[in-house]
Amino acid sequence: MNRYIVTALALAALATSGCMSPPKDLDLALTRPTVDGKYVVTLQPPAKPAAINQLHAWQMKLTTPAGTPVPSSRIRVDGGMPGHGHGLPTKPQVTRELPDGGYVIEGMKFSMTGWWEIKLAIEGPAGADRVTFNTVVAETGPGR
Amino acid sequence: MTWVLSTTAAALCGALTVTLADAYDPAPPAGLVRWSADEKAVLASLSLKRLPAAPVDPSNAVERQPAAIELGRLLFEDKRLSRNGDVSCATCHDPAKQFQDGLPVSRGVGTGTRRSMPIVGAGHAVWLFWDGRKDSLWAQALGPLEDAVEHGTNRTRVAQRIALDHRGAYEAVFGALPRLDDLPGDASPKGNAVEQAAWSAIQPHRREAVSRVFANVGKAIAAYEKSLLHAPTRLDAYLEALLRGDRAAGGLLRANEARGLRLFIGKAQCVSCHNGPLFSDQQFHNTGVPPRDTTRPDRGRAAATAAVRSDEFNCLGPFSDAQPEQCQELRFMVTDDPALEGAFKTPGLRGVADRAPYMHAGQFATLEQVVRHYVAAPHAALGHSELTHRHDGAGPPKHAERAPIELSEAEIADLVSFLRTLSPVTSKAFEVD
Numbered sequence: 001m002n003r004y005i006v007t008a009l010a011l012a013a014l015a016t017s018g019c020m021s022p023p024k025d026l027d028l029a030l031t032r033p034t035v036d037g038k039y040v041v042t043l044q045p046p047a048k049p050a051a052i053n054q055l056h057a058w059q060m061k062l063t064t065p066a067g068t069p070v071p072s073s074r075i076r077v078d079g080g081m082p083g084h085g086h087g088l089p090t091k092p093q094v095t096r097e098l099p100d101g102g103y104v105i106e107g108m109k110f111s112m113t114g115w116w117e118i119k120l121a122i123e124g125p126a127g128a129d130r131v132t133f134n135t136v137v138a139e140t141g142p143g144r
Numbered sequence: 145m146t147w148v149l150s151t152t153a154a155a156l157c158g159a160l161t162v163t164l165a166d167a168y169d170p171a172p173p174a175g176l177v178r179w180s181a182d183e184k185a186v187l188a189s190l191s192l193k194r195l196p197a198a199p200v201d202p203s204n205a206v207e208r209q210p211a212a213i214e215l216g217r218l219l220f221e222d223k224r225l226s227r228n229g230d231v232s233c234a235t236c237h238d239p240a241k242q243f244q245d246g247l248p249v250s251r252g253v254g255t256g257t258r259r260s261m262p263i264v265g266a267g268h269a270v271w272l273f274w275d276g277r278k279d280s281l282w283a284q285a286l287g288p289l290e291d292a293v294e295h296g297t298n299r300t301r302v303a304q305r306i307a308l309d310h311r312g313a314y315e316a317v318f319g320a321l322p323r324l325d326d327l328p329g330d331a332s333p334k335g336n337a338v339e340q341a342a343w344s345a346i347q348p349h350r351r352e353a354v355s356r357v358f359a360n361v362g363k364a365i366a367a368y369e370k371s372l373l374h375a376p377t378r379l380d381a382y383l384e385a386l387l388r389g390d391r392a393a394g395g396l397l398r399a400n401e402a403r404g405l406r407l408f409i410g411k412a413q414c415v416s417c418h419n420g421p422l423f424s425d426q427q428f429h430n431t432g433v434p435p436r437d438t439t440r441p442d443r444g445r446a447a448a449t450a451a452v453r454s455d456e457f458n459c460l461g462p463f464s465d466a467q468p469e470q471c472q473e474l475r476f477m478v479t480d481d482p483a484l485e486g487a488f489k490t491p492g493l494r495g496v497a498d499r500a501p502y503m504h505a506g507q508f509a510t511l512e513q514v515v516r517h518y519v520a521a522p523h524a525a526l527g528h529s530e531l532t533h534r535h536d537g538a539g540p541p542k543h544a545e546r547a548p549i550e551l552s553e554a555e556i557a558d559l560v561s562f563l564r565t566l567s568p569v570t571s572k573a574f575e576v577d
Contacts, residue, residue: 084530087481107472111426
């Protein structure tokens with residue numbers, strides 16, 4: 001999909017949700033350091049986008065700041081829509097580990113378009129830390 | 145309806161205006177508001193044509209069988225499945241009234257505490273009832289049967305009535321009925337003390353056999369309910385014409401209705417929760433709707449998650465046809481979010497103008513009162529409202545991220561006018577699959 005179309009769709013989602021302004025520095029990066037810098041997390045959404053209100057799985061990779069994979073960590077998933085004051089419609093969980101610091105997050109679901117936060121609380125060998133990802137869920141509209 | 149992730153920076157509303165400046169339809173219908181390409185994408189998402197078939201319920205193996213659908217239709221209208229012989233599912237879910245009853249709180253053998261919900265489209269819901277205390281349509285159908293103020297009947301009595309009145313139709317779908325005529329006529333794990341004692345006295349394997357018949361009653365009723373489809377509305381006719389570029393679209397919606405639609409998907413923020421072809425996100429929200437009984441405010445979703453998790457008729461229970469791995473909604477259910485306190489399911493809005501009163505306990509008599517509630521945005525009696533308001537003009541709203549819903553008198557009128565376009569174009573409120 002054309003990058004400009006994606007952006008326009010994201011904007012439309014924000015606009016039609018009442019024109020709520022996300023923070024000006026909203027960062028949509030899928031690789032982020034944790035708040036205290038103990039880890040680096042990369043989130044990977046499914047290759048085929050899921051429909052609104054459809055359960056689906058994400059993957060994540062946990063490494064040290066130097067890039068060494070961090071297995072066997074405890075990860076809690078939380079989040080919600082900051083502009084609406086409500087949380088995620090489901091309680092996603094890390095259900096299994098993959099090689100090289102990979103983890104599978106099942107039970108992901110978005111119930112509407114707009115700005116969502118995905119918050120991860122990590123307890124690993126370097127201690128506890130947390131990170132928040134922003135994602136903008138938009139509609140692709142046949143008939144456009 | 146799919147979502148995509150934008151990896152580019154999100155821009156703000158001000159930028160949006162510029163972005164869309166050149167995107168307006170070059171030949172808008174005369175006399176109507178113009179829609180941008182992005183607004184059209186949202187409008188398309190509301191069209192009934194965009195509604196996929198209801199997802200398959202793996203916990204109900206018979207839901208597509210015509211014989212189960214027909215049995216379910218008979219059971220839905222069968223008043224013998226009640227304590228006083230005068231209450232059927234159709235009593236509170238009247239097919240002539242969009243499968244609801246027009247009352248603030250429903251009346252079965254007694255009086256309930258919440259509004260009866262319409263049924264068409266319910267097969268798309270993950271959680272059933274206003275508080276989502278059931279996780280399937282068939283489990284939902286069982287609740288009222290054993291509820292003391294709804295049907296007021298009990299498990300063995302229902303099973304015995306099936307054997308007496310519907311044996312042939314039942315056995316054609318579910319196989320041979322167990323022997324039931326030697327069991328006590330009133331026994332249930334959910335009933336009064338006498339009924340519970342009688343239930344406990346029945347051997348476990350026979351209790352399970354009775355419960356299986358009872359569960360199958362729910363599965364047949366669910367099959368019938370799932371066969372009911374929404375009829376197209378005036379809005380659908382407008383959207384279809386608009387989206388295929390038909391200039392005749394302009395004649396299908398009045399200017400005030402079109403202005404109301406723009407408010408609905410924009411400034412009034414309705415589409416935030418009333419999204420998709422059913423106009424519901426199927427989730428739970430506290431919007432500060434005043435409780436019907438202020439001395440006993442209703443906890444809504446917060447009190448229901450434990451109930452659905454422990455329900456013997458849930459997706460993971462012994463009467464479900466699903467494999468455990470198919471019960472993901474139950475597995476990933478939110479149970480500990482403070483936002484569930486006083487939260488109720490977003491109702492769909494198709495046909496809404498024809499089924500006053502409104503909200504989970506019929507608190508508002510008119511659509512105008514409903515809209516005014518969202519503008520007033522009162523504090524919640526229990527939990528916290530998601531709405532924002534500049535109460536008394538003092539300072540910024542509490543949730544600065546969310547804009548207050550501020551509408552003029554004319555805008556309120558336009559929004560209500562729009563909501564009336566969600567009624568079917570024909571006299572038929574529903575169609576049968």
